[in-house]
Amino acid sequence: QGAFVGKVRQACKECLAKIAEKCSCHNGKNDNELLRQILQFVAEKYQDELEYPWEDKRNAVIRHKLSGKWYVLFMLVQPKKLGLAGEKPLQVMNLHGLPEKVKQLVDYKKYLPGYHMNKKTWYTICLDGSVSLAEIIPLLEESYRLAAGK
Numbered sequence: 001q002g003a004f005v006g007k008v009r010q011a012c013k014e015c016l017a018k019i020a021e022k023c024s025c026h027n028g029k030n031d032n033e034l035l036r037q038i039l040q041f042v043a044e045k046y047q048d049e050l051e052y053p054w055e056d057k058r059n060a061v062i063r064h065k066l067s068g069k070w071y072v073l074f075m076l077v078q079p080k081k082l083g084l085a086g087e088k089p090l091q092v093m094n095l096h097g098l099p100e101k102v103k104q105l106v107d108y109k110k111y112l113p114g115y116h117m118n119k120k121t122w123y124t125i126c127l128d129g130s131v132s133l134a135e136i137i138p139l140l141e142e143s144y145r146l147a148a149g150k
Helices: 003-022 033-046 099-105 133-148
Strands: 060-063 070-077 090-096 111-113 122-126
Touching: 003 033, 033 070, 033 090, 033 133, 070 133, 090 133, 099 122
Parallel strands: none
Antiparallel strands: 060 070, 070 090, 090 122, 111 122
16 A cells, blocks of 8 residues: 555556557457456466467467466457357467366356367367456466466
8 A cells, every 4th residue: 555556556557558458369459358357467466478479469378487388378269160159259268277177167158178279178268258257367376376387
């Protein structure tokens, strides 16, 4: 609390806004509030940022600082590639999970098999609001822990 903390908090918000503006994994627009909240949570809790390992800047990852392993993958995906209806590309995120957890979660509605990943240990969530931030946070934390390794 106090003036200094307020200044730091404001600087963080401005920095996150700049990251979100440049985040081409959501078409360069800050129109996905859920994505913005996830990026803010990751920046505040883990001090991790998006990385763009491919030429296609619509896709990004977040990597664990110590292990170097990914714990989040963001992509724009055509719905038909996920077995869903629609024409407009969907903003999705892939998270890592234990095989039994992934098997339990995947319901082909809110939680899908991990697109472009090992479907036994990764799953996909559409960032369309069908899964709330409150549901995503513990899953994100688990993915982070699993990326830490042994």
